[in-house]
Amino acid sequence: MSTLAKPSHIGRKISRIRELRDMKQEALAQALGTNQQAVSIMENSETIDDEKLAEVAKALGVTPEAIKNFSEENMINYFNNFHDNSNGAFGQIDNNNQHCTFNPLDKIVELYER
Numbered sequence: 001m002s003t004l005a006k007p008s009h010i011g012r013k014i015s016r017i018r019e020l021r022d023m024k025q026e027a028l029a030q031a032l033g034t035n036q037q038a039v040s041i042m043e044n045s046e047t048i049d050d051e052k053l054a055e056v057a058k059a060l061g062v063t064p065e066a067i068k069n070f071s072e073e074n075m076i077n078y079f080n081n082f083h084d085n086s087n088g089a090f091g092q093i094d095n096n097n098q099h100c101t102f103n104p105l106d107k108i109v110e111l112y113e114r
Helices: 010-020 025-032 036-043 050-060 064-069 072-080 104-113
Strands: none
Touching (some): 010 064, 025 050
16 A cells, blocks of 8 residues: 655745744735735645745745745654753754744744734
């Protein structure tokens, strides 16, 4: 019996990263030189061409690879297993050279408080 890998929905990943960055669709649209409706359509798309993904990543302040590899489950697991490395780098996640410059846990808490 084989299992099929669930296809990666890049639009949802962009949406979650945008929300974690506390950025509205309008702000992302302005950074991309487009309108809010175009951002909404993009966030509902399963795939996005690499050139557009690079533009979106730059606007969100992350790498295209960070968007492609984003996993809410991995992010939650990271915080569930969080331990103090005493290196003063709280909020910076180094996973395959991907750097998160915000504290995702704070953003999740903010989303639940809305």
